Amino acid sequence: MSTASSNRPLLQSAVALLSALLLGAGGLLLGFGLMIPAVIALTLVGLELTPSLNIVLSLLFIQGVGCAGVAFSYVKARPAVAPWVRSKLGIVAESSVFDIPAEVPDLRDAITVGVGYCVALGGAILGSVLITLAQRLTGTELETGTNQAAQIGMENPELLLLLIPASVLVIGPSEELLFRGVVQGRVREVFSPVPGILIPSAIFAGLHWFALTGGSASGNFVALGILLVPALVFGISYEYTDNIVVPSLIHGVYNATLFTLLYVTVAYSDQFEAAQQALLAASL
Template sequence: MSSHVGGRTALIAAVAIVVAIGLGAGGLLLGFLLTLVGGVVLTLIGIEVTPSLGIVLSLVFVQGVGCAGVALAYVQVQPEIRPVLRERLGVPIDATRFSIGASVPNLREALVVAGGYVLAFAGALAGAFAITAYQALSGTSLETGTNQAAQIGMENPEVLLLLIPASILLIGPGEELLFRGVVQGRLREVFSPVTAIVATSVVFAGLHWFALTGGSATGNLVSIGVLIVPSLVFGASYEYTGNVVVPALIHGVYNATLFTLLYVTIAYADAIPGGIAMAAAAF
């Protein structure tokens, strides 16, 4: 009897993992595919897809439709799908409705936003400077890739001025709805808070591998490792407050800061330490 119960528990955990990762990766993949299709359609009708227009398409389809859209759709269809899936798998039917906590932050949550932003940014910078110091002391060189949005921004600085507000209005909310609201929320139903936060952070950071251009496998892995630090902060803030607006704001302001620093780096190249460029490479 106990082995049967243990088997059902393992099955429930496995389903949670598959669903969580599938939703996270699927949301991003859907957004990228729609962005590609949108670019092709615009080209066919004679509209040039400039870097700025390409970023707009990506923001609308990846963060808007892919991330936020998939997250909100899951909240709506989960009550219909979950009982059917559990019945077919032979596990107890749980009619609990999945939800994502979202509200205007109160004073305590606003303080969490401020503290989380400082921790996320300080952690990313510390990681970037540690890597720079290691390379200088060891005499080795890590070829780290560059985030595609950052690469476009470096080649077309005006795009960065679009990405700064978009980070707060679209990127932070869209990605946090999907990854903290749905992926972490789904894992949290089965696993402990620490496990859910760490697993979601690893998945979130790992999927950014596909957004990197250039760099060696080792260098890109290091860049992804730097991103895990702010990801943990995003996840912990959601677990602590139960309000997805909190990590969305931390994430949005964090990204906006990196885009701002990248813009300033381009405008005042001689005045900005090289380590900041590495921090900006792993959004």
């Protein structure tokens, strides 16, 4: 992963921030934009768009093409595009090799995965529970939105059994390639570790606004604040290990755990109604 240089002109910093935001949002928008004509085409040929098919298409286009595709494309295109952009903007900077380090986790990486998973899951669930308790104690009601995939899973519990392995095999790796590998890697080229982690984490959590369904503006803002906890864990683990496999595993297992717990709460909805709301708020 690239690291910040000692000289950080304002223009260079602004370009890094803008490119990071465009890459993160652009990956998601590209996947969604490609998914729409695919849905239309399937509908025209008479294929029913079931919840299961909708989830599969989302995993294929948004996570697969949008996140992973944009990440790999950026790494491939950067050697040709970056010098051209710098020359047009008059930015004088040393050429640097941009890559996304990935290797089989060693013992330190494995420990980081375990600790990161516990902190991410515990922090998100604790935040959700504290907000729920605060509302009950103050008599206020804050309507938070729910993750669309989790909401579909609640209505079709069998889909949660698909989302559990997909979290580890597709969702975690693809989103981490884009948001930690590319977005955080790009920001870290000109910023030191603390803002280099905070900024990408805020972008990652903020873009989940569009994945929320329902809820008030203030409620969704609080929900994004909860999601910032695991986002920071993903970013810190990548900075610490310089191995994209580590945050990918933390993210994937984190999501898989939430989907597993959500499946249990749906199956026993009468006993776990309060826990269900906390899990929905923590879903990424």
